[in-house]
Structure formats: C-alpha cells, structure tokens
Amino acid sequence: MRYIQFVILAILLVSCNFNQQNRSLAETDSMLLKKPERVLAILDSMEKVTSLNDDEQMHLVWNRALAHQALGMSLAEDEQLPEAIAYYRKDADKQTDSYLLEAIYLNWTGKENDAIKAIDKGLANIADITKRVRLLETKASILEHQRKFDQAVGVLKEALDYAKTKREQAILQYRMGLSLSLLGEGRSDHFYERSIRLAKESGDTTMACEFMRNYADFLANNGQYRRSNDFYYQIVQMMPQIGELSAIQAAMASNYINLHKLDSARICNDKAIRSEEKLERQGYSNITGRAILEQERYLLDYAEGRTVSYVDFARYCDSITNDMLAKEKTSHQRLETKNRLQAANYELKLGKQRMVWMLSLSLLLLLGGGIGVYLYNRNRLQRLAEAEDRIDTLTRMLSEAQDVTTEDTLDVEQSKTDDDAFFKKILLQQLGIIRLVASTPTNQNQALLRRISGIGGGEIPTNSLLVWPDLYPVIDRLYDNFHTRLMERYGNVLTEKEEQICCLLCARFSTKEIGVITQQSDATIYVRKSAIRKKIGATEGQDIVACVNGVKA
Numbered sequence: 001m002r003y004i005q006f007v008i009l010a011i012l013l014v015s016c017n018f019n020q021q022n023r024s025l026a027e028t029d030s031m032l033l034k035k036p037e038r039v040l041a042i043l044d045s046m047e048k049v050t051s052l053n054d055d056e057q058m059h060l061v062w063n064r065a066l067a068h069q070a071l072g073m074s075l076a077e078d079e080q081l082p083e084a085i086a087y088y089r090k091d092a093d094k095q096t097d098s099y100l101l102e103a104i105y106l107n108w109t110g111k112e113n114d115a116i117k118a119i120d121k122g123l124a125n126i127a128d129i130t131k132r133v134r135l136l137e138t139k140a141s142i143l144e145h146q147r148k149f150d151q152a153v154g155v156l157k158e159a160l161d162y163a164k165t166k167r168e169q170a171i172l173q174y175r176m177g178l179s180l181s182l183l184g185e186g187r188s189d190h191f192y193e194r195s196i197r198l199a200k201e202s203g204d205t206t207m208a209c210e211f212m213r214n215y216a217d218f219l220a221n222n223g224q225y226r227r228s229n230d231f232y233y234q235i236v237q238m239m240p241q242i243g244e245l246s247a248i249q250a251a252m253a254s255n256y257i258n259l260h261k262l263d264s265a266r267i268c269n270d271k272a273i274r275s276e277e278k279l280e281r282q283g284y285s286n287i288t289g290r291a292i293l294e295q296e297r298y299l300l301d302y303a304e305g306r307t308v309s310y311v312d313f314a315r316y317c318d319s320i321t322n323d324m325l326a327k328e329k330t331s332h333q334r335l336e337t338k339n340r341l342q343a344a345n346y347e348l349k350l351g352k353q354r355m356v357w358m359l360s361l362s363l364l365l366l367l368g369g370g371i372g373v374y375l376y377n378r379n380r381l382q383r384l385a386e387a388e389d390r391i392d393t394l395t396r397m398l399s400e401a402q403d404v405t406t407e408d409t410l411d412v413e414q415s416k417t418d419d420d421a422f423f424k425k426i427l428l429q430q431l432g433i434i435r436l437v438a439s440t441p442t443n444q445n446q447a448l449l450r451r452i453s454g455i456g457g458g459e460i461p462t463n464s465l466l467v468w469p470d471l472y473p474v475i476d477r478l479y480d481n482f483h484t485r486l487m488e489r490y491g492n493v494l495t496e497k498e499e500q501i502c503c504l505l506c507a508r509f510s511t512k513e514i515g516v517i518t519q520q521s522d523a524t525i526y527v528r529k530s531a532i533r534k535k536i537g538a539t540e541g542q543d544i545v546a547c548v549n550g551v552k553a
Contacts, residue, residue, distance in 0.1 A: 025056060028063045036070035039063060058087045062094070065101050075101070076108040096122065096131040100138055107142050115142050129162045136162070140175065149179040167207070170198035174211050181218050192218065209235045209242055217251065225255040246275040246289055253296050262303055269296045287320050466517075468500060475503045482506045486548050493535045501528055506545045 028039045043064050052060065061084040068075050075081060085102050088094040099122030106115035119139040126132060136159035143152040156176045163169045177191030192215040199208035212231040219228035232252045236243025249272035256265035272293050276286070294313040301308050475483040486494075486502055494502070497518065504514045511525050518525075529544065538547040 025052075025059055025063070028067075032063065032066050032070065036067040039067040040071075043067070058084045062088060065105070066097065069101065069104055074108050075105045078105065081105050096126055096128075096134060098122075099126070099135060103138055103142065107145070112142055112146055129164070133159050133162045133168060137172075137175075140179075144175075144179060147182075149183045152179045153183075166198045166202040167204060170195045170202060170204070170207065170211070173198060174214075178214070188218070205238055209239050213248070220251065220255055220258075223258075225258045229255045244271065244275055246272040246279065246286075246293065249275060250289065250292050250296065254292075257296065257299060262300060265296070266300050269293060269300060273297070285320055285323070287317065468496075472503065475506060479506050480549075482545070482548065489548065490536050494532065498528055498532050498535070501525065502532060502544060502548065505529075506548075 025043075028042055031039050043060060057080075061078065061080045065075055065078045065081050065084070068078065081101060082105070085098045085105075089098045091098075099118055103115040103118040103122075106112070106118060116139060119135050119142070122135050123132060126135065136155050140152045140155040140159070143149070143155060153176060156172050156179065160169065160172045160176070163172055173191045174195035177188040177195060180188035180191060192211065196208055196211045196215065199211055212235055216228040216231040216235075219225075219231070229252055232243070232248055232255075235248060242248065249268045253265045253268035253272060256262070256268060276290055276293060279286070280290075291313070294310075298308050298310075472483045483499075483503055483506075486499065491499075500518060501514055504517060509517065511522055511529075514520075515522050515525050520528075530540075532538075532544055533540065533542060533547075536544070536547055538544060543551075
C-alpha cells in the first residue's frame with residue numbers, strides 16, 4: 001500500500017512540474033518588452049520541453065525568438081522558428097510579428113532578398129498604420145545593412161507618412177539623416193536637426209543626446225568643428241553624466257586641436273583620461289579609446305614642446321594583453337567547468353527521466369496486475385456460482401426422479417408429470433447419478449457433489465455418458481412419438497444438438513436444466529431455441545414442442 005502511495009505521489013510531483021512549466025511559459029509573455037534577458041533565462045531553464053503539446057512548444061519557440069530579437073541576438077539558431085511563424089501567421093495579434101521575425105530570421109541566415117520579400121508580403125496583407133511603420137523600419141534596416149541607402153531613404157519616407165507620435169517621427173528623421181549622410185548628401189543636416197528637435201519635444205532626453213552626439217561626429221568629419229563642439233556642449237548641459245564620458249571629451253579635444261585651441265584641447269583630454277581611468281578601474285577597458293587619448297596627448301605634448309614618450313601607453317597595452325590572456329585562460333577554465341556541469345546536469349536529467357518512466361511503468365503494471373486479479377477473481381466467483389447453480393439443478397432433478405416409483409414409471413398412462421419425472425430418472429441413470437447416490441455412504445456426500453460439479457463444469461463430457469439413441473425411443477413412448485414426428489418433419493434442417501434440445505423441451509426440462517444436461521450456458525440455449533424456431537417456422541416466443549406437434553399458436 002505504501003508503494004502505491006509513493007508511486008502516485010511521484011506521478012503527482014511530475015504533473016505539478018509540468019503545470020509549473022506551463023505557468024512559467026505564460027508568464028514570459030508579459031516580460032518580453034521590458035525583461036527579454038529574464039525571458040531567455042526562464043525558457044532555457046525549462047525541463048521536459050518534449051512533454052509540451054504542439055501549441056506550447058510553438059509558444060516557447062516564439063517567445064525565445066522575440067527575446068533574441070529584443071536583445072539584438074542572432075535568430076539563425078532558432079531552427080524551429082519558421083514552423084512557429086507558419087503556426088501563428090493566421091493569428092491577428094501575432095501576424096505582424098510573424099512577418100518581422102521571418103524577415104529578421106532570413107536576414108540572419110544570409111537571405112537578405114528573401115527577407116525583403118517577406119516584409120513586402122506583410123505590407124500587402126497588413127493595413128494597420130502602426131504595424132506598417134514597424135515593417136517599414138525593419139525593411140529600411142535590412143537595406144541599410146546591404147548599404148542600399150538610397151532605397152532605405154525611400155522606405156523611411158514612406159514610414160514617415162504613417163508615423164503619428166513625435167518619438168516615431170524623431171527616430172525616422174534621424175535614420176533619414178544618417179542614410180543621406182552616408183550617401184554624401186548635404187540635406188542630411190535638415191533631418192538630423194529635425195530629429196533632435198522632435199526628440200526634445202517628446203521629452204526623451206537620452207534619445208536627443210544620442211542624436212546630437214552622432215550629428216556632432218558627422219559635423220566633425222565634415223570639418224565643422226565649431227558646430228560639432230556646440231552640440232557636445234549641449235550634451236554636457238543636458239546630461240552631465242554622459243557629457244563627462246571619455247568619448248565625448250576626447251571628441252571635443254580633437255575638435256579643439258583642429259581649431260588650434262590647445263589649452264581647451266588639453267583640458268578636455270585630461271578629463272577624458274581621468275574618465276577612462278575610472279572606467280578601467282571598473283573593469284571597462286577600451287584600448288581603442290585609450291589609444292585615441294594617448295594620440296591626442298602626444299600631439300599636445302609635441303605642440304607645447306614637451307617630451308613625447310610612448311612608455312606609458314606601451315605598458316598599458318602590455319597590461320591589457322596580459323589581462324586578455326588571463327581572461328582567456330579563465331574563460332577557458334570556466335567553459336570546461338560549464339561543460340562538465342552541463343554533462344553532469346544532463347546525466348541527472350536522464351536519471352530523473354528514467355526514474356519517472358520507471359515509476360510510471362511500475363504504476364501501470366501495478367494497476368494492470370490489480371485489474372487482472374480482480375477479473376480473475378470475479379470470473380472464478382462467477383464460475384463457482386454457476387457450478388453451485390448447476391449442482392442445485394442436478395440435485396433437484398435427482399430428487400424429482402427419485403420421488404417416482406418404478407411401478408409408476410412403467411405405466412405410460414400416468415400423468416404428464418410422472419412421465420417427465422420418469423424420463424429425468426432414466427437420463428440421470430445414464431449419467432450415473434442414481435448409482436452414485438446408492439453406492440456412496442452418507443458421510444461421503446462431498447464426493448457426490450464433486451461428481452455432480454464435474455458434470456456441470458464440463459470436466460466429464462456429457463456426450464460420453466448419455467446414449468441418445470437409447471433415449472429417443474423412450475421419448476417416443478412417453479410423448480406420443482414426438483421424436484419420430486420431429487425427425488420426419490425437420491430432421492433435414494435440425495442439428496443433433498437442436499434435436500436433443502427439442503426432446504428435452506418435450507420432457508419439460510427448463511432452460512437451466514437443459515444447459516446442465518447438454519453442458520451449455522443459458523445464453524447458448526436461448527440462441528439455439530431461436531434458431532430452432534426459425535428452422536421449424538415458429539414465431540418468436542411460440543412453444544417449440546407445440547409447433548412440432550402441429551398445435552396452432
């Protein structure tokens with residue numbers, strides 16, 4: 001009993017684990033926009049993924065792809081994504097994302113032209129303005145990646161016609177300016193400045209600073225150093241924590257050098273170096289940024305007549321190299337440890353799966369065994385009940401037969417009841433019942449019961465005990481030539497078993513008694529009686545003996 005409880009408890013625990021996975025999968029929907037990294041952690045930690053149904057597996061693949069997209073990660077490894085895209089394509093809420101994910105997936109797998117076709121197909125099927133803007137932005141990104149900036153500009157113009165919010169317009173204006181600047185067109189200034197103004201009006205200071213920084217870099221590359229620094233100073237005023245970063249200060253120092261304002265350049269360069277050193281202490285080393293700062297410092301030292309030395313920068317580069325080697329070694333060790341842990345975890349999962357399958361199999365075997373024992377006992381009890389019923393029937397027949405004296409049975413003019421009892425007595429004599437009763441002592445009645453039970457249970461074939469050719473004349477004598485009349489009329493259609501049943505019915509044997517004598521079940525006797533009626537032309541329910549004797553129903 002305790003084993004059964006343990007098995008049931010294990011199955012319930014597994015079921016609870018599956019339910020928990022389903023709940024975790026549903027919870028990731030609300031975290032995709034703000035916490036995509038958390039979504040990936042949850043999905044990667046899920047076990048028993050193969051136990052999920054088709055809808056749940058597609059849900060998992062879909063959310064993982066959306067999280068990869070939000071984090072800018074490659075979708076090339078999401079091999080089941082095309083299947084999920086086809087699965088959700090008819091879902092109105094996910095249709096736009098299906099086209100976007102398809103395009104991004106194709107782009108990551110190097111099929112950029114197919115990605116453009118996927119976007120165009122989405123634009124042909126989606127009328128919602130906001131959704132069309134998303135599709136157009138994605139298409140422009142793919143074209144920019146292909147360096148087809150002129151086509152990207154056309155797509156961005158179309159998107160601007162649909163953009164409603166200032167934030168959307170600011171982003172599109174900025175990307176227009178970027179694409180035009182890469183084409184070398186002067187009108188890019190208009191879009192840059194408009195994007196900065198719209199970002200400020202929308203209240204997004206971070207976006208405005210990002211646009212100003214990129215625009216300032218563009219101006220510096222085109223020799224407009226003063227205007228470039230004007231935008232850098234705006235960044236410093238709007239967001240001092242960003243304005244003090246080494247990248248901003250280094251860019252300003254470079255502009256001052258080109259403007260021959262070395263004192264201002266020195267101030268900005270010193271600030272940039274302090275900022276870079278602070279970042280290095282926090283673990284954010286940037287050898288490219290440090291090289292730019294050192295280059296500016298060499299120029300300033302040379303211009304001011306100071307000694308130019310590369311020793312400090314060389315030492316810095318050596319330290320970076322050593323750190324990189326140490327990190328690479330540590331990373332390799334971590335990777336080996338991770339692989340070992342993953343292998344161990346995999347073995348644990350396999351062991352857990354094997355245990356669950358063994359518990360499930362044990363439960364099934366236990367339930368199957370229980371059902372088998374129950375059916376066996378039920379059939380055994382049923383057979384015992386049938387055997388006892390047959391014993392009672394034989395005992396009653398024996399009692400009725402013994403109540404009739406030999407003198408009475410020899411007189412064929414006796415009543416019909418006496419004739420029936422006489423026939424039963426003769427039949428039972430052939431079965432050996434009366435002889436057994438006479439020869440068996442009272443204290444051995446159990447042997448009599450076993451003998452009767454053996455006949456009723458089929459252990460002793462009745463056909464080997466009864467000599468029907470000897471019984472048919474008795475039937476004719478007692479029942480006005482019933483057997484002869486039966487054979488004359490229906491002997492060519494009735495089987496031997498059916499012939500015997502008709503004779504027993506004539507002797508007023510009940511269905512149960514006929515079953516005992518002929519070693520057949522009650523149901524079989526009913527079926528045979530129905531077959532007999534059809535063969536002799538009797539209606540359903542009509543007395544067979546009366547029909548044979550020619551009595552009308």
